Amino acid sequence: MIKSDSRPTAGGEQMKTVGLAIPASSIDDRFVATLVNSLADPLIRSRVSLMTKVVDDRAAEEQLYRDWADVGGISGVALLGFGADDTRADLLRSLGFPLAAVVDTSVQAEFGTVIVDFDSSIDVLRAFLAQRPQRRTVYVISVEEGAALSARKEATARAERDGLFEVVHSAPGVEAALAAASAAVTGEPVTLVFDSDVHAAAALASFSSRGIGVPHDVSIVSWTNSALCQSASPSITAIDRRGGHIGSLLGTCMLDAIAGNGVTHTKAPRPFVALGETA
């Protein structure tokens, strides 16, 4: 069981802290960064702090929770990417931590959740592409194995079977994503969808420097909206998966959990296309 769920401050106030583990494979993911940044907002308004630690793998994450139970001062734990058959909730409950999580639609949880429907992101992309001149679409995925939720993989596979796009898997890193993107450009107009905003921006720079017209020859869509997309020149069209809103909802869920209030299950808001100039 946890040693103590709060700590006294110099002013005599009992300051609570929520803990969050961030997979190392997600540390450069702007969707996660935005979510975590917004998660802190409702917590801070209630004078609750947020402690995050980067973990290399699931074993390190579970050890972190045991360490937090041992040293004390963590009032509850927020979880990211909670899927079916996830054992983290059982571990946290055994350690005495209240919890809340961002889950996919396959999860039926007894704790507070924010439910992300990956199919809705696909639908948003589908509707957007339908409004554009018809051209081949290639989705360049470089998410590391194990980092993507099964629900996301399944939604992507369904969309590929439906003919929405072809999927090309690349090794992690900008160079590999650029190589995969270049291989997908065969002379006919094509739409490239990148799961990373950094890769989308690198592709934009690469194609522009090679005289390939964007969006005339190659349209570019980022699966992750970010400041980089908004301030790129030309600005990059992106799917905004509402990371900030999801983080804020998770923070509210977490406050309910540590206060012992009722369990709520909230659907994540529908993504939208942040229209830029690349598609």
Next chain:
Amino acid sequence: MNQARRLGPSSENTRSAVLDMIRSSGTVSRTELAEMSGLTATSITRIVKSLIDDRLVVETGLGDATGGKRRSLLEINRRGRYAVGLSLDDARLTYVVTDLGGSVVGQLVSPGIGQSAPATEIVRIADELDQVFRQLALPVDDIVGVGVAGAGLDLGAGTKQLSLTADEWDSFPVQEALESLVGLPVVRDNDAACAALGQFWVGRIPATQDFATLYMSRGFGMGLMIGGSVSRGVSSNVGEIGHMTVDIDGPDCWCGSQGCLEIMAAPRAVVAAALRDVDLVDELGLAGDDAHLRHDFDAIARAAVRGDERCVALVERSARYVAAAVLSIVNLLDLDRVYLAGPGFADAGAIYVRVVRDLVTRTARTKAIHGVTVELSDPGLDTSAVGAATLVLQHVLTPHTRSERGVIGRDAPVPV
């Protein structure tokens, strides 16, 4: 591979320079270090041994054979030391812990200093630093120091006076107080300089790329990176762009001048203009007092992003003044890259980027020679906290080139 950097035999910083060569090379052999530094193989062997003994460097395997036996390769021991960067802000405190390679290993975000007295807050900060060390399982002996980023001038009175975000902080000795409470070296700098350094670090920008970072929180600051280092000026106060006059007939500024960028375009000016529209105040729930300045400004910025014409006009008016200031800086310094950073750009940053880029692209004096890139620093990333941690790392890794304005704790030597 770096170009050769000849080190003088009497250099007091030879050891740290060798450490920096290892860090910047990724992996490197002793032979290559000798070639790069101009030091003898014996000296390199001795220095490397001491770095390995101190857990700052590790051997990572064997390189390719070049006729003789294969050479063992060295690299920085990323988890050998850690640095903490603290961003002091009225809305939230952000503590970022980085390893020796500059990668973030953990972070604590807690309520900001608000209107609280410095003497109270500094005790809370020390308490929260202890919390960071315990909950991230960091041995205090492995912490090289704490970098503190806050707004304000270095008033040239040693560590006695560093304006942070409120008048009371002006005369509060943050560095000394924190050092005495946590027993670690403390380095401090302004948030704009730290944001530039953080952008340089996380953006993996080459040292040859000069750029400016315009930072907006309650006011404005500008960090200037020249040749991979923060530019300082005579009194370490480069970047007081908030008091650049952008309207000679503008209202009086608290600094004694008129029409300063801060008085014309900072969040307080935007909120003040919004408060004159009663309907808008009602619709957005604007409080109008200083304690809710961030809340009010964010509400206006978000409404502008949603397309509320009244708020778009307010934000664009602010952005035009910012653009005028940036244009002057670009012309003055012949820059080709500017970042907009800080919480003030978190919601309506894209509007500011558009307005600034438009003006600079149309009218920069050097437009026929080179373009000027204007980018938004990611608001999800606290670049000033990362930069503050980087300040400490630089102090350890490259004291021979360090340029931070604070003096590292006199009684607490850096553990290199």
